[in-house]
Amino acid sequence: MLPIRYTNADLDWTDDNSRVVREHNDESERDIELKETTVADWESYDTVYIGYPIWWGIATWPVNNFVKVNNFTHKTVIPFCISASSGLGESGKLLAEMAGTGNWQEGIRFRSIVGESDVKAWLDSLEK
Ligand SMILES: Cc1cc2nc3c(=O)[nH]c(=O)nc-3n(C[C@H](O)[C@H](O)[C@H](O)COP(=O)(O)O)c2cc1C
Incomplete structure (x- = not known):
């Protein structure tokens, strides 16, 4: 299907x-079926960014099956979201629980109208 x-x-x-x-x-x-849950060369990544819009204060649930089926062992996982007004809230923590593996970090929330430069600035700050 x-x-x-x-x-x-x-x-x-x-x-x-x-x-x-x-x-x-x-x-x-x-329990939303996804077109694809595998990532090419998954084993080669040390850090995984998981991005999603917020729905009713939590991560869009189509993301759930992606985190459930992938193995994040030995990976740093950084959640980030976009929303109209809500913060990141517990969305990252809930995804971490669903995943069951991975070293999940506190992520960040962007406004829906976020620009590329805001995202770049955030990524640069993580690399320092
Ligand atoms: C079903 C649904 C629920 C939403 N719930 C929230 C919410 O609880 N808090 C919030 O700040 N934004 C909420 N939003 C707004 C989305 O986070 C917003 O649409 C998303 O950031 C994408 O931005 P865009 O619609 O401008 O593309 C919701 C949107 C939808 C479609």
């Missing part, structure tokens, strides 16, 4: 019957 993409209507959080609202209300609906 192919993954089902989210349409704009699916993402309408103001509609009580939209896909995201149903998934938000019922955790058992959040």
Whole structure:
């Protein structure tokens, strides 16, 4: 079965019957099939950045199956998110628990309108 993409209507959080609202209300609906969960040369990476938008204060749940199926042992994992107003909150911690492996760091939250230079500045600050 192919993954089902989210349409704009699916993402309408103001509609009580939209896909995201149903998934938000019922955790058992959040087991989202992904097109791809493997990363080429995964073993060769020491650091993995996991980025996602925030939905209702947590990471978009389509990310869950990516962290669940990959092995982060011996890797540094850095979460980062974009949101309208919420902070990173517990989103990174929850993903770390789902992953069960990896040395997860405190990540960062960017505004939805983040620019490339903001991201570059953050990456540069991590390398120092
Ligand atoms: C279903 C849904 C739930 C959202 N929940 C939150 C939220 O709890 N807090 C927040 O700050 N932004 C929330 N947002 C806004 C998204 O984080 C925002 O859409 C995302 O950062 C992507 O930005 P863009 O829509 O400008 O591309 C939500 C968006 C959607 C679609």
